[in-house]
Amino acid sequence: MPVASIGPYQFESRDKVSNFHGNQLTYLHWEEHNMYCAALAYPLPPTMPFRAIVENLLPEAYGYHPEWAKVKWDQVTWMLDGRPFIPNLDASLAENGLGHKSVVRFWTPGLHGIGGTAT
């Protein structure tokens, strides 16, 4: 739908990928652990291996949580942009199908937050 306007009304996205200096935005979210109030936003190079998310970014972000050490990585289930997804840790983000502003959500079976409250 067009905007009701007094003249031509067309704009570039303020967040187009070329504004991020070679990076693309990626959002990561650990489900049932809403002590972290929202998904986390990262500017990441599309050539970065997915393994760097699992081994560097996530522990740095979520390590404070008492359940983080209990995560069993072989049981984790993933979703990429609303679809079930099995990441290839050694492939790049782009090869794994992550684009600009992709959302990666993951569930850790058996871990439901502090006191089972999704905290």
Place this chain on the structure above:
Amino acid sequence: MSIADKSTAKPRKLGLKERYAHLTRGLGWETTYQPMSKVFPFTDYEGIKIHDWDKWQDPFRLTMDSYWKFQAEKERKLYAVIDSFAQNNGHLNITDARYVNAIKLFLTGVSPLEYSAHRGYAHVGRHFVGAGPRIACQMQAIDELRHAQTQIHTISHYNKFFDGLHDARHMHDHVWYLSVPKSFFEDACSAGPFEFLTAISFSFEYVLTSLLFVPFMSGAAYNGDMATVTFGFSAQSDEARHMTLGLEIIKFMLEQDEGNVPIVQRWIDKWFWRGYRLLTIVAMMMDYMLPKRVMSWAEAWEIYFEQGGGALFEDLSRYGIRMPKYHEVASKEKGRLSHEVWATFYNYTQATAFHTWIPEKDELDWLSAKYPETFDQLYRPRFEYWKEQSDQGKRFYNNVLPQLCVTCQIPMIFTEPDDPKTICFRSTLYKGERYHFCSDGCKDIFLYEPEKYIQSWLPVHQIYQGNCGGATVPEVLNWYHMSLGNDNMDYQGSPDETLWNEWTADRHKSAI
């Protein structure tokens, strides 16, 4: 003209009614040197059809001279109270220094909106064809400027003692959470004049204002802040006029042409949702920031929206207007909203110009009692865990920036309408690019006018694009004009707390 006849027959001063008639009808005319469509270029493009501008009824019928007189009286009273508040060190009578954080949020988040409202009403006060609504908007433009001014003057007293109040204007235009109120108003001001009035006069001033003004002003009264209560009173009679303008504009549009109904309904849907999302800061203020609480957010929502708003929309149903879309989602969220939002600011207090804290035990008990279905089940364990950690010197801070909703610009913290444990993710593709939303309400608003919202200045993305002073927290805070270690971080250990403890210790000493 009968008014003129009467006045020539019997020379005398004009009555109020007659003066109002001259002001609002006599001053409007059909232009001849230029076509009306060039003099008033913004009246048609939104699709609203007006057949007879004289059908506009303003129940207040205020003339300029009486307007100046009323306002001057109120100013005199207000400034007398502000002076005595300052002379008597009124800030020492507040319940607790934590209360001042609500004032910080008000000054940086709300007062600049009063100024934006001034600009918005000045603009539409020029562009309506009918002199009646033009005058009403012009008066409101002056009111709003006065509100911004009196709020700044009143709160400036607190700035002498407390942190975070020193540069509200700059912060409003730069700081991440203040992009929420800023973008709300800019969305309204960049719309046409009819949508602007539906947004601000109706949805905000009429439907939702009781949820902004009443809690802040009663909160001030309950917590000993007489200065804020007084500017609240001083603004109250203006607010009554603004609310009337809001209801009048809606009825006027609906009565003028049946074709206006669906357009107005869509605006009501949009601006109800945008206004409701904006009120999340009020929800958190009521439940967490007032040391002495007035009522819970859930209770306020029930009284002012579910009951008050329900009656209003029943009244409007004869025009074919229904309740705003997603009002039932707002009601489903009433038991979670304030807790989700306070937890968010607790996550990111390293980058706020006010402090957060874990509520005291009796405050947690109050929350458990007010929210029997959600608080113990979902939120209390979170706060108790954080408290435990904080007591061990491991206060929780979230060190990664959050994902934001493209429409309301709030971090995507809200949970699924029917599942309070799962974050609500909504998204769409527009011209090959992904856009994310916190709710169906925000997604709908985007889908109707995507070209508008793809321009959203989202603070998190702006930081990552390198437009906010740098990549580290100190650099960004510097760009925000926040003083690291003073304005931000937990209340516990803050300069505000230290100062307050000194004052109250003195008070206890002199009491002995």
